[in-house]
Amino acid sequence: MTGYDPLDFPARSALRGRHARFAIVAGGARRYDPQVGVFAALDAPTPDALAGLAALVAAQGDVAFLEAEAPPAVPGLRVVSQALGVQMVGKDPRPGTLPEVCIRPLGEGDAEAMLALATLTEPGPFFARTHQLGTFLGIEQDGRLLAMAGERMKPDGFTEISGVCTHPDARGRGYARALISAVADAIRARGEVPFLHAYASNAGAIALYRSLGFVLRREVQMTRLGADETR
Structure with a gap:
């Protein structure tokens, strides 16, 4: 796990480290269990790793890469979608005025409600067990x-x-600001640095993150790969 900044390849670092228990591995490729996440990583862009990635997609479904460069062409796979994103880091908290709300931890008993809210609002890839990531x-x-x-x-x-x-019925109340600030504070309390991703086109979200002290680290490509059914 040396020779690169973990934020340059966040999925690789996570799947080889603290999230190894969620990893499905084939050759030099690894991906999150599809009930947990969609992100994948290559140990290196070798023929063995590319073949492993194709095998993972064939067995488990689409994967996504969130890195500065799009992944190399993979025999048997196609680009399903690609969009420009940003990676932002929150080293210095700047929460400003937060609403007075009651925030509570969510657990297994909330899994159905969490999935329903994510399905309604589409904050990004969210599956039946995504809540187990942290x-x-x-x-x-x-x-x-x-x-x-x-x-x-x-x-x-x-x-x-x-x-x-945030549910459409509750937008405009500052809930996202309060929750992001609370999650970021907990991450910093563990001695870690919070970071996040957003689509470059989502100006409203980026403005919110900036107001909370997050700064742009780099642009990234959100590339989703699926099986090439024409082959």
Whole structure:
């Protein structure tokens, strides 16, 4: 795990380290269990690793890469989608004024509600067991989950904030700001650095993250690969 910055290849660092228990491995390729996540990584772009990646997609479904450069062409796979994103790091907290809300940890008993909220709001890839990747926090009203945020990839020394979403009925109340700040504070309390990703076109989200002290580290390519059914 030396020779590169963990944030340059966050999925690789996480799947070889703290998230190894979620990894499915073939040759020099690895991916998250599809019930947990969609991200994949190559140990190196070798023929063995590319063949392993193709085998993982054939067996487990689409994968995604979130790195500065798009992955190399893989025999048997096609690019399903590609979009420009940004990677931001929050070393210095700057929460500003936060709403007074009751935030609580979410657990297995909340899994169905979390998946339903993510399915409705589409904050990014979220599956039946995504909540097991790390701590998730939520805001409820009358027993109804209105907003949540949590942890996703965990490269060495860093933890990604993800799954940030608010029900349409509760937007404009500052819930996302409060939850991101709370998740980031917990990450820093462990001696780690919070980071996150956003689509470059999502100006509103990027502005929110900047207001919370996150700064741009680099642009990234969000590339989703699937089986080439024409072959």
